[in-house]
Amino acid sequence: MHIQFALNRKAIEIEVDADATLLELLRDQLGLFGAKHGCETGECGACAVLIDGVPVNTCVMLAPQVDGRDVNTIEALGEHPELGWRDSQGLHPIQQAFVETGAIQCGYCTPAMILAANALLERVSHPSEQQVREALAGVLCRCTGYLKPVQAVLRAAAVLRGEHVEPIEGPIPAPPELLADFEGQPEADGFQPSSPDLLTRTAIMPRIQVAPREAPWQVVGKPEPKVDAIKLAQGKPAFAADIEMRGMLVAKVLHSPLAHARIKHIDATEARALPGVAAVLTWEDIPRVVYSTAGQSDPIPGPLDTFSLDYKVRFVGDRVAFVAAETEAIAAKALELIKVEYEPLPAILDFEKALEEGATQIHDEPEYINFADSDPSRNLAAEIRIDIGDVEEGFKEADMVVEGTYKVPKVQQAHIEPHVVVTYWDEDDRLVIRTSTQVPFHVRRQLAPVLGLPPKRIRVVKPRIGGGFGGKQEVLIEDVAAHLTIATGRPVRFEYSRAEEFFASRSRHPMRIRMKTGVKRDGTITANEMYILSDTGAYGCHALTVTGNTGHKSMALYVGDGPYRKAPNIRFYADVVYSNRPPSGAYRGYGVPQGFWAVERHMERVARKVEMDPLDFRIKNTLRAGELQPFSTAWSEGREPRPETINTCGLEDCIHQGAAVIGWGDKFGNKSWREVPNAPHLRRGIGVAAVMQGTAIPYLDMGGASIKINDDGSFNLLVGATDLGTGSDTVLAQQAAEVLGVPVEDVVVYSSDTDFTPFDKGAYASSTTYISGAAVVRAAQQVAERIRIRAARMLSQERGKPIEAEDIRLADRSAWTPDGDSVTLVEVALNALHHEDQEQIMGVASYMSPVSPPPFAAQFAEVTVDIETGQVRVDKLVMAVDAGVIVNPLTASGQVEGGMTQALGYAVSEEMQYDEHGRPRETDFRDYHIFAANEMPALETIFIETYEPSHPFGVKAVAEIPMDGVAPAVGNAVLDACGADLETIPMTPERIWEVLKGGDS
């Protein structure tokens, strides 16, 4: 069809297919990549553009429908302020505000959010916060918690009205005495509302109780805008799918309709004969190589039980065949033409039956390779048995023993960018894999044998990533495209649909967790025991390590008091079983949120049993600085455990400050506050959870970095670390800039490419700021040393007197003597590269940590429960966290806000369910609800800094811990509100109602 329309203020005419979507027209035909693919059903909003000034989801609009219309995409809004030739004034105020406020994390939703905001501000110059939230509600964001995007739009509105906005500066020191009095004060730190009716509920900048520094830092600790924010605000083609390649094929996978079956016969003849089909691959066509899809260091700490394609399928959604075709429609047609004859096998759909006598064996392939205590004959992917102290003796010493069983569901990471990969042969016949992954180096190592190529003939490129949350710590789809490129010799793009994300991706392990705790009447814990039955699904990826972490973190927090502090009694047993449901895997928190749902609900029960205040009970029994991490001598992700002492622990302060901010003293146990005036069916409640996480895996995780100076005094920082939207590129650049005495803008970060950047184990285990950061600091110190030596020589020659290198200080883009003489870094760089005794000043370093210093946090929730319907509304979440020194308060608080929001879904709404045939009930964002901007509670972040001595800037980690305590804090608040003592999440109205009526949860 021939259509005409206005695109970004220019008239265009173009031929389109009648059934092409507007998203396909924009991305595939016009090369405008600002509109993103996040689903196919019009629910995520990532594909939105403005049509006649109104946001429209282009994935559900046909291209011919724009005939005669006015279409505006993010590409026309504003350009880089330093672009030489440009059509605009630079960034639009909305883009600028998104950059400044930290509203951009992965940036995948950002173009659509900015356009939605633009449409609002064109109509309403003075929007309320609620109007902004309604305007953004059509765009789902899995990273931010929406707080900073809302703030950005309000800030942009003020700018567009010509008002002055305060610069965003920080950190905001908040000593305990101020925080304790905080309740009731205006919430205007950092962001000053420009008029009284523009009240926002929270400040851009979190409150920070600052750890003492040896000397004030210039860059570390400052709210620097993210180094990639400007390109993401412009919708630049930064992501894996944002690439045009001549002759690129589209891949699709045929998935199993059965939960467990043998493929008796498969015939792809008709599919191969279909015009436009380039290749069809079945298990008969590719080498049979057993591997694990878990993206982990060598050796993989789990069983090898997976094949690219197999003669057996083990869940609804398992792979049966791969197709590559000229178009998506042809590939879809080819899938229909593949004839498969299945021999159905009995399926295990209830993981609690997997260990039963006579249960069908899910992995009977002879190639299966055990790890540790895996035993496929019993459907056992991993077994853990840890005894610390003498638990039975501890129970004998207790005055009472409290028991409970808790359940957690299977939930989805739901990053808005699906898994996506592009593969092609380069001119040297090396296979290039451009993929949205958290673990580029593991992808190369693990796929090489699967593809039959030596690793050196594979190059993995990681562009920007549209969120990962552990879902992309999996070598999940790269082999599909790679096999098809090898088979066809052509570039191949493979991208999961949203439905595939739900039925053929990874998810959080569902678990049944039994707790048993011995306690004395004074509240001293004498013994604590946890037994977990964990469902790894059809494959054992991350089976051992996720479930091991559940105990390693959640059970380590409670050691008891008095003599028990030195010699706690803890038992942690777990069986991780196979079932015929989609595989579980890594998901932000890596097993720890499951553990804390059980531990913190259970501790609430124990505290109430001994009639202690929940805060006092937690302070009395939890781990403190100077004590041994009790699990450190017992377990270490399948490696040799080594003792580790906790250097820093701000948990007690977190509990006090969080309590002050949420008003614990006035609300907890206060009957008159609990009741809502004029609403007899409503009850308010308040709850708390104490949590800890880890920072990297000791003696295992390693990151590398290289830094070189350029002849303008700027630096290139190359890291193998993977920024998923967390801001890790920015905090790494800040650490380099601090050492080198330059602003962040002088550090150009590139990550990551297995050909060019140093090795890094990837983004997981909350390790990047700490591990990769330490590597960056080391590399920067090497560079700084070379600069000091050269600067001392230059200044000595110039001044005619000797100047020692160790007396030189780097600051303000210059090298300074104690007397105040200086040479600029430009002069040093020109001298080094062009003038005298030439050298490339550069540093390369790596870092592996012998410790994993835990961050700690207190999480609080305030809820309102409708006792007639069971409906719970979460009104406020507060998190006070000790994550060590905060390198960037904007990115760190963004992590907390986004993590709390994800965890809120875990608490009250998210659950993947299956029918009696193992077919998924949730395959889109309609059925699987994640929070939208207009559904959010108030969020508050407080950083209680400690100075972790094992890191040059005292940092620990913040990425995962926000996931851990929201569900139990909400559960405890529900208990406080109405007496419903929930054991199972999500806390749906049905479950709460059942418990209120006296049933099981």
Ligand code: FES
């Ligand atoms: S709404 Fe169009 S991609 Fe999700």
Ligand code: FES
């Ligand atoms: S920043 Fe919104 S989805 Fe990542």
